[in-house]
Amino acid sequence: MRPSSATAAVAAAIARLEIVKNNTPKSVELIPIVAVPYMGEVGKLLCEKAGVNWIDLSGNAHLVAPGLRIHIVGHANQYKQSGRPSDVFAPKSARITRYLLRHWYSAFSLRKLAAKTGMDPGFTSRIVRTLESQGFVLRAEAKDVSRGGDLIGARDPGLLLDAWRARYDFFRHHVIQGHVAARTGEDLLREVAGKLDKLASRGIEYAATGLGAAWLRTHFAGFRLATFYLREAPADELLQELGFREDPKGANLWLAVSNDDGVFEGAEAVEGVQCVHPIQLYVDLKDQPERSAEAAENLRSSLFGVAEHG
Numbered sequence: 001m002r003p004s005s006a007t008a009a010v011a012a013a014i015a016r017l018e019i020v021k022n023n024t025p026k027s028v029e030l031i032p033i034v035a036v037p038y039m040g041e042v043g044k045l046l047c048e049k050a051g052v053n054w055i056d057l058s059g060n061a062h063l064v065a066p067g068l069r070i071h072i073v074g075h076a077n078q079y080k081q082s083g084r085p086s087d088v089f090a091p092k093s094a095r096i097t098r099y100l101l102r103h104w105y106s107a108f109s110l111r112k113l114a115a116k117t118g119m120d121p122g123f124t125s126r127i128v129r130t131l132e133s134q135g136f137v138l139r140a141e142a143k144d145v146s147r148g149g150d151l152i153g154a155r156d157p158g159l160l161l162d163a164w165r166a167r168y169d170f171f172r173h174h175v176i177q178g179h180v181a182a183r184t185g186e187d188l189l190r191e192v193a194g195k196l197d198k199l200a201s202r203g204i205e206y207a208a209t210g211l212g213a214a215w216l217r218t219h220f221a222g223f224r225l226a227t228f229y230l231r232e233a234p235a236d237e238l239l240q241e242l243g244f245r246e247d248p249k250g251a252n253l254w255l256a257v258s259n260d261d262g263v264f265e266g267a268e269a270v271e272g273v274q275c276v277h278p279i280q281l282y283v284d285l286k287d288q289p290e291r292s293a294e295a296a297e298n299l300r301s302s303l304f305g306v307a308e309h310g
Contacts, residue, residue, distance in 0.1 A: 007159060020032075033054065034054045109152070161303070175256045180192065212227060213276060218295070221298075233257050
């Protein structure tokens with residue numbers, strides 16, 4: 001049994017089971033099981049992908065074997081630590097995760113991480129220590145201490161991304177849902193982006209995300225809903241300029257007032273439309289409708305390929 005239910009601990013247990021399986025004669029039938037105090041959502045996903053059974057001491061289980069199928073979920077975590085846990089994936093704290101994933105091929109000093117994410121060095125250090133304790137980051141001793149001390153990097157970018165996405169909730173941003181007349185989703189996306197560009201002189205900062213931004217990057221799936229981040233709440237004048245009519249039921253446009261400026265980090269123009277970085281886009285797709293799950297999977301395949309320098 002793994003003494004910790006942290007995502008990285010579950011991943012380590014699965015890796016250990018794979019070693020045992022590879023060293024066991026094929027004539028011996030193994031039923032791999034991971035046991036933890038409480039199995040989180042990312043841990044369940046990891047076990048499912050690896051074909052590994054799991055149980056937890058809180059009363060939940062997923063066991064499949066010849067003549068056996070047990071699936072029990074819904075029991076609360078009986079092993080929560082006392083005190084307020086450090087949420088490394090809270091909006092501001094997630095700046096560290098976002099930056100490490102954007103630059104997954106590199107390592108950085110705490111000093112540089114703090115500077116690049118615009119956060120206090122002490123706060124940055126606490127977040128990094130928690131990520132390290134959960135097995136999400138690696139720390140390497142720097143040869144030149146004068147450059148900021150030990151170097152920090154993502155241990156397994158895919159695992160860190162899965163953990164962040166599992167905790168992510170797009171609707172923690174203030175999302176205004178409404179309708180704008182347009183023939184197609186692409187027309188809507190480009191028309192709204194064009195109007196926002198013209199208003200940039202008034203200090204209106206935006207970035208497209210969701211299905212529209214995914215389509216611009218991959219051209220994988222058509223869409224009806226366009227989604228844009230705004231740094232500040234839209235004034236009535238802006239809504240009138242867009243021809244926006246608030247209508248959650250028939251919405252084809254979501255305007256998300258960001259709860260942290262970190263969502264704009266790494267934003268760039270894609271086919272003439274300012275879009276969030278692919279890492280931010282991937283987690284945002286979690287709470288989008290239509291073919292968002294397929295679009296996210298398609299995008300995921302390109303996130304950790306050839307390193308993007310600069």
